[in-house]
Amino acid sequence: MDFNKEEVNKLEFSVIENEEGKEKDDEDICRVCGSNSGFIVGYNEKEQIYKYECKNCGAITAVNSDGEEIFLKGEERDWVKYLSENLEFPFMAEITEMSDREIFNPDDPGPICYMDIVKVLEVIYSFKYGVEAVIKKGRKKYTQILCFMEAVDSDSRNYVEIENYKRWRDIYWKSDYLTALIDGFKGK
């Protein structure tokens, strides 16, 4: 069979969530929302196709024996749009990573440093880094890579959304900058 949405949707899947060895790994994360809170897993033995339904966002993907993954429900998320609409601004965040400048030039580490507490005003698209946050420290505004921070209030929805984004980014994000560079090399 062809591995596409229409064909896969014709298949029957048996739910195997709790069967040892067939559960989607705990370290696996949703391709849409980045959640690792678990999946409802189905398996079609004849075609050797797994189906994963995200308990957090409802997205459904299928994975075949070659490791190809397709969407049955949902689509790749526009993270800038999503976070702009779903985070509550402004909020306080802590910088959780050191910048290169801070590591290599400790005498002049730059305006934003590890463990700084900053105010996040909005998120914006970044060609190089995916999503950046517009932040305020003191009276000045800066931009900082969103995955370099976490919301101070760890009980907030903002915290959860940003952690989900980071998990998603670690696995699925492709830099538009690198893509453009590679296309450049290929002479596209």
Ligand SMILES: [Zn+2]
């Ligand atoms: Zn999800």
